[in-house]
Amino acid sequence: MTGVTVSVENLSVRVGAFALRNLNLSVAAGEILVLLGPNGAGKSVTLETIAGFHQPKSGRILVHGRNIARLPSEDRRVGLVFQNFGLFPHLSVARNVAIGLDARRAAPDAGAGGVPGDVPELLAHFGISHLADRDPRGLSAGEKQRVALARAFANRPDLFLFDEPFSALDARTRDQLREDLDHFVRASGVPAVFVTHDHSDARVLADRIAVIDDGAVIQEGSATEIFHRPINPFVANFVGIENVLPGRIEGRTGEYLRIAIGRSAVQARSAGDERDGQRVTVCIRAEDVSLHSAARPEAGAAPGLNELSARIVGLANLGTLTKVTVDCGFNLVAYVMTRQARELGLAPGAEMRAAIDAGSIHAVPYS
Amino acid sequence: MSSRGLHRDPDSTAGSGAAADLSPTTGPLKSEGPWPAVLRRRRPNALFLTFWLIGSLLVAFMVLPLIGLGATQTGASLARVARMADVQQAIWLSIEASLITVAIAGFAGVPLAYVLARTRFPGKAILGAVIDLPLTVPHTVSGIALLTVLGREGILGEPANALAGMKFWGTIAGIVAAMLFVSAPYAVNAARIGFEAVDPRLEKVARTLGLGPWRTFFAITLPLAWRGIATGLTLTYARAISEFGAVVIIAYYPMTAPVRIYDMFLRFGLDDAAAAAVLLLIITIGLFILFRYVAYGGGSRPGEGR
Numbered sequence A: 001m002t003g004v005t006v007s008v009e010n011l012s013v014r015v016g017a018f019a020l021r022n023l024n025l026s027v028a029a030g031e032i033l034v035l036l037g038p039n040g041a042g043k044s045v046t047l048e049t050i051a052g053f054h055q056p057k058s059g060r061i062l063v064h065g066r067n068i069a070r071l072p073s074e075d076r077r078v079g080l081v082f083q084n085f086g087l088f089p090h091l092s093v094a095r096n097v098a099i100g101l102d103a104r105r106a107a108p109d110a111g112a113g114g115v116p117g118d119v120p121e122l123l124a125h126f127g128i129s130h131l132a133d134r135d136p137r138g139l140s141a142g143e144k145q146r147v148a149l150a151r152a153f154a155n156r157p158d159l160f161l162f163d164e165p166f167s168a169l170d171a172r173t174r175d176q177l178r179e180d181l182d183h184f185v186r187a188s189g190v191p192a193v194f195v196t197h198d199h200s201d202a203r204v205l206a207d208r209i210a211v212i213d214d215g216a217v218i219q220e221g222s223a224t225e226i227f228h229r230p231i232n233p234f235v236a237n238f239v240g241i242e243n244v245l246p247g248r249i250e251g252r253t254g255e256y257l258r259i260a261i262g263r264s265a266v267q268a269r270s271a272g273d274e275r276d277g278q279r280v281t282v283c284i285r286a287e288d289v290s291l292h293s294a295a296r297p298e299a300g301a302a303p304g305l306n307e308l309s310a311r312i313v314g315l316a317n318l319g320t321l322t323k324v325t326v327d328c329g330f331n332l333v334a335y336v337m338t339r340q341a342r343e344l345g346l347a348p349g350a351e352m353r354a355a356i357d358a359g360s361i362h363a364v365p366y367s
Numbered sequence B: 001m002s003s004r005g006l007h008r009d010p011d012s013t014a015g016s017g018a019a020a021d022l023s024p025t026t027g028p029l030k031s032e033g034p035w036p037a038v039l040r041r042r043r044p045n046a047l048f049l050t051f052w053l054i055g056s057l058l059v060a061f062m063v064l065p066l067i068g069l070g071a072t073q074t075g076a077s078l079a080r081v082a083r084m085a086d087v088q089q090a091i092w093l094s095i096e097a098s099l100i101t102v103a104i105a106g107f108a109g110v111p112l113a114y115v116l117a118r119t120r121f122p123g124k125a126i127l128g129a130v131i132d133l134p135l136t137v138p139h140t141v142s143g144i145a146l147l148t149v150l151g152r153e154g155i156l157g158e159p160a161n162a163l164a165g166m167k168f169w170g171t172i173a174g175i176v177a178a179m180l181f182v183s184a185p186y187a188v189n190a191a192r193i194g195f196e197a198v199d200p201r202l203e204k205v206a207r208t209l210g211l212g213p214w215r216t217f218f219a220i221t222l223p224l225a226w227r228g229i230a231t232g233l234t235l236t237y238a239r240a241i242s243e244f245g246a247v248v249i250i251a252y253y254p255m256t257a258p259v260r261i262y263d264m265f266l267r268f269g270l271d272d273a274a275a276a277a278v279l280l281l282i283i284t285i286g287l288f289i290l291f292r293y294v295a296y297g298g299g300s301r302p303g304e305g306r
Helices: A043-051 A093-106 A119-125 A141-153 A171-188 A199-205 A223-228 A233-238 A338-344 B037-042 B046-071 B075-082 B085-118 B124-136 B139-150 B157-164 B172-196 B200-208 B213-241 B245-250 B257-268 B270-297
Strands: A004-015 A018-028 A032-036 A058-063 A078-082 A159-163 A192-196 A208-213 A216-221 A243-253 A256-261 A264-269 A279-284 A289-293 A305-317 A321-327 A331-337 A351-357 A362-365
Touching (some): A018 A043, A018 A216, A032 A043, A032 A171, A032 A199, A043 A078, A043 A192, A078 B200, A093 A119, A119 A141, A141 A171, A171 A199, A192 A199, A208 A223, A208 A233, A216 A223, A233 A279, A243 A264, A256 A279, A264 A305, A289 A331, A305 A338, A331 A338, B046 B270, B075 B270, B085 B124, B085 B172, B085 B213, B085 B257, B139 B157, B139 B172, B139 B245, B172 B245, B200 B213, B213 B270, B245 B257, B257 B270
Parallel strands (some): A032 A192, A032 A208, A078 A159
Antiparallel strands (some): A004 A018, A004 A058, A208 A216, A243 A279, A256 A264, A279 A362, A289 A351, A305 A321, A305 A351, A321 A331
């Protein structure tokens, strides 16, 4: 792949009882790779191994072609940002940013080229000049993040590492900080690995996502691939797909499969290698289901569009959206605007029609 | 059984997963029960009232003898004792020996505390118990135990004398050894608590910023753990200067202040001994307050640690 500046190859690490097994990752310049996975999956261990806090048993960590896997942390040039941003509470904002520069200048090999950038410039770049003399403990979350970014940036890192920086924040602050981080990291052109278990972090920030569980990468791909075409039921459930249903392949017509689910059946676009009679797990995101009044004329049996008669069995008002559960031979969850639900007079027992594009129905081998 | 758990510094735990300090904009008004805050505050809490009463008996028991002792003395009697050369010498010796003890306890105890706070190894719990051991041993026993090792024929005492001419019996070296033995656990335990309160992630960030392990320790960890360390050293000083049992066995002469007071009590009776005791009390408590002021007044201000 061109443009790859950082790659992790066949990395194996053992930390206590936990092990990472043959991990492979790559990040291009200006790209954000999100490591997504449940707690205890090995995301933080991966990050800390890249940063140099665990000794790998085998494997390489290449940065611009140079293997850094055996270097001490201080020689790796990674910028690390933790939950709550990890500012040094005994140092002023300016000293927080300066401490790494001072250390590099004091290093015996600091001669060649010197250390670029100075503290006032960095503070100005991140819009925090006015905070220079402040105690970091008194800053807002947004200000702390800026300081943490400036501090990491001061060292001209080859790679940014973010370990769940937002996990202690409320939703609104999280949204703001996500945008801010996205802006500064992309503007810097420095590749980044961002660890989180939060889907919205992954959706907003990721160029690519690697789903990790039990010390191994389960699936890697774009946000669309991960959230709409998970490769197995674990990923499907973990990325919050509302409809994960057991089905069986009954046959195919051209590029479409016919999959029996419950007392009904749907058409789905074929990936090519399915067998008739094969048991599968069917994944349908609620956002891909549209509900229509049963009175509306049927579109007809167009290939690629599923139209199912659906009886409402449950309604839950979530504010802007209302979650509607319908029975169309199997239980299916969909969302409608709460305002529309009211206008249409949706109520349990009402007969509707559910429409799902065949391309939005994703079948993975049952496991 | 140890000082562990006392003197925990709430400030130094900030950063270790505390979410509260991050989002000043959040937090709707807390509603705790049907009463407004003012009314709730006025309702007498029988539990705390009772505990206060019981606790204040203990405080009175601890303070009254010291006040009573002080009340026996006049300025004239204190001045008379303060002019006695052997009393002066004893007090200076006590101060000198206890400060040397603090220096040694800090130099050796702080690294040990850091190792205990940051690493895991088999037998760590046993090592922790061993460090606490001197606190459980009667001090006369400590003195005798030290003599067997540091005495004329002891496994350390004999070579130290033969090679370096260093004697532990009847010397300030012996006094320091006795003081160190009984007081070092305070230095180690309090420093360990101080180090444990420093978020290891701060050290990790420092490493990625280009600070090596030594620089990280001195620029980040040590300043952040300073209060715990200072608390430990203050307690070490207090324990060392007040030690009698172990010191009197290993070195009756030269006399430290507690030994001199005991000696005066035996030879001249209560009056002279009480005067010297009050003098020692004033000096030790004065130094104790000074050390505490240095420990809590200094350190952990932004911008000054380096």
